[in-house]
Amino acid sequence: MDTDVLVVGAGPTGLMLANQLVRRGVRVLIIDRHAGPTLETRALGVQARTLEIYAKLSIVDRALELGKIGTGANIWAQGRKMARVPLGDAGKYITPYPFILILGQDDNERIMAEKLSDLGVSVQWNTELVSLAQQTGQVTATLKTPDGGTRKLVAAWVGGCDGAHSSVRQLNGITFPGAPYEHVFFIADTEATGSMVPDEVNVYLWQKGFHLLFPMRGKNHWRIVGILPPALRDKKDADFEAVIPSLGNAAGAGLAIKTCTWFSTYRIHHRSASRFHDRRCFLLGDAAHIHSPVGAQGMNTGLQDAYNLAWKLALVVKGQAEAALLDSYEEERMPVAQRLLHTTDRAFRLVVSESWLAGLLRTKVLARIAAFAMSVERVQMVAFRTISQTGIHYRNSTLSESLQGLPNSAPRAGDRFPWLRLKFRTDGSVEDLFQKLDDTRFNLIVIGQPAPLKEALGDVASSYPATPQF
Numbered sequence: 417m418d419t420d421v422l423v424v425g426a427g428p429t430g431l432m433l434a435n436q437l438v439r440r441g442v443r444v445l446i447i448d449r450h451a452g453p454t455l456e457t458r459a460l461g462v463q464a465r466t467l468e469i470y471a472k473l474s475i476v477d478r479a480l481e482l483g484k485i486g487t488g489a490n491i492w493a494q495g496r497k498m499a500r501v502p503l504g505d506a507g508k509y510i511t512p513y514p515f516i517l518i519l520g521q522d523d524n525e526r527i528m529a530e531k532l533s534d535l536g537v538s539v540q541w542n543t544e545l546v547s548l549a550q551q552t553g554q555v556t557a558t559l560k561t562p563d564g565g566t567r568k569l570v571a572a573w574v575g576g577c578d579g580a581h582s583s584v585r586q587l588n589g590i591t592f593p594g595a596p597y598e599h600v601f602f603i604a605d606t607e608a609t610g611s612m613v614p615d616e617v618n619v620y621l622w623q624k625g626f627h628l629l630f631p632m633r634g635k636n637h638w639r640i641v642g643i644l645p646p647a648l649r650d651k652k653d654a655d656f657e658a659v660i661p662s663l664g665n666a667a668g669a670g671l672a673i674k675t676c677t678w679f680s681t682y683r684i685h686h687r688s689a690s691r692f693h694d695r696r697c698f699l700l701g702d703a704a705h706i707h708s709p710v711g712a713q714g715m716n717t718g719l720q721d722a723y724n725l726a727w728k729l730a731l732v733v734k735g736q737a738e739a740a741l742l743d744s745y746e747e748e749r750m751p752v753a754q755r756l757l758h759t760t761d762r763a764f765r766l767v768v769s770e771s772w773l774a775g776l777l778r779t780k781v782l783a784r785i786a787a788f789a790m791s792v793e794r795v796q797m798v799a800f801r802t803i804s805q806t807g808i809h810y811r812n813s814t815l816s817e818s819l820q821g822l823p824n825s826a827p828r829a830g831d832r833f834p835w836l837r838l839k840f841r842t843d844g845s846v847e848d849l850f851q852k853l854d855d856t857r858f859n860l861i862v863i864g865q866p867a868p869l870k871e872a873l874g875d876v877a878s879s880y881p882a883t884p885q886f
């Protein structure tokens with residue numbers, strides 16, 4: 417066996433999978449057909465749940481240093497500010513990171529690649545997966561190498577993190593049902609001034625569509641995302657100048673654009689693979705699901721796919737769990753992807769519909785409902801949990817079994833572990849339980865009674881290195 421896991425694709429998902437496997441002692445080979453890392457910002461929003469995972473990977477400080485903290489989102493309709501979603505207040509008891517971090521995909525990839533290199537693994541660029549054969553106990557992959565030749569490689573498992581046109585998916589005959597949207601997105605990185613609330617996300621709804629303005633690092637730097645006006649949709653050479661009039665309509669005459677450093681358009685699809693797993697091959701990130709970028713969930717969902725699969729794969733590789741554990745990856749992550757597809761699709765259709773009625777709904781009804789809803793604390797919390805992805809749980813997974821009769825507010829098996837600050841000793845100071853937990857092994861938390869002796873833990877302690885810590 418040449419490697420335990422072949423990770424195909426060094427985008428954000430592949431880099432996260434490789435990092436999580438390597439820090440758990442798994443042998444990994446990560447390849448990418450491109451010559452080097454992406455230089456495009458692409459996805460921009462890093463959600464709280466991802467930052468919690470970054471903290472465990474010891475890269476959160478670097479991410480916070482490079483990114484810009486967005487503490488709220490403002491909804492504007494026809495030039496008037498209608499509502500504000502206060503991310504900071506709504507999330508301050510839920511996570512140490514009650515905000516959205518504005519950090520480009522290129523920076524996220526760079527930070528993860530640096531970490532991977534610290535762990536002793538480098539991406540093999542200019543290396544493309546061209547065929548796969550699944551055999552009992554192994555997969556033989558044929559790779560196109562940088563010199564133009566091919567070589568065969570035998571891996572125990574394959575992580576398909578190879579994006580929307582995934583070879584791993586196609587070579588396993590897994591279908592990717594869904595459809596393209598008729599709309600074409602544009603993205604522009606600009607220096608601009610206007611009515612935007614500084615350091616916060618600004619959503620401009622108007623009769624004919626929407627524009628999102630994300631604050632970026634540096635003074636007056638804004639990422640503008642919107643859909644191309646219908647007249648420009650089929651133009652191959654649509655440029656930023658051509659979309660400025662529609663921007664003025666949405667964000668008001670006060671919007672002044674000084675420079676535009678990057679402009680790109682892309683057509684989006686909504687699709688989900690019919691399976692996330694075929695024997696020894698797994699699909700993660702865009703290889704498994706693609707959807708509208710409304711809500712800044714895409715990159716985060718891929719990163720969390722990787723986090724979900726990695727600990728399971730590590731246990732199986734090390735012979736500490738049966739391969740059947742891996743079935744729970746699809747069981748847990750497919751519903752997350754499908755729910756996301758459904759909600760982003762509905763939100764997207766509402767914000768892009770060109771009908772007169774939809775325009776009225778968007779600028780009058782939707783904006784007013786949002787204004788009212790966001791004044792209710794409970795709604796703010798639900799919105800925060802949804803957007804930040806801290807509310808995702810696997811209560812229905814076959815891995816989750818809770819005691820009967822627990823109070824409704826009690827944590828359940830399958831929940832994200834709640835963020836708690838506790839005194840570990842009666843005379844001690846308050847400490848952050850997240851920092852104490854070691855996510856590379858099982859943790860036993862005993863509250864209100866003496867720590868059990870290791871012998872009393874029986875199988876748990878003998879199967880896994882479960883040393884009581886506090």
Ligand SMILES: Cc1cc2nc3c(=O)[nH]c(=O)nc-3n(C[C@H](O)[C@H](O)[C@H](O)COP(=O)(O)OP(=O)(O)OC[C@H]3O[C@@H](n4cnc5c(N)ncnc54)[C@H](O)[C@@H]3O)c2cc1C
Nearest residue numbers: 425427428429448449459544545578579583701702709714
């Ligand atoms: C222009 C643009 C703007 C975007 N803006 C946003 C946004 O604002 N918000 C948002 O959430 N999302 C956005 N996205 C989507 C976001 O970029 C993706 O969700 C994210 O990149 C998915 O990460 P991934 O690692 O799963 O796949 P990718 O980033 O696509 O990475 C896949 C990697 O696999 C490699 N690969 C493919 N096939 C092979 C093969 N056979 N052998 C070896 N390597 C292979 C590719 O070279 C690539 O590096 C945008 C995408 C684009 C193109």
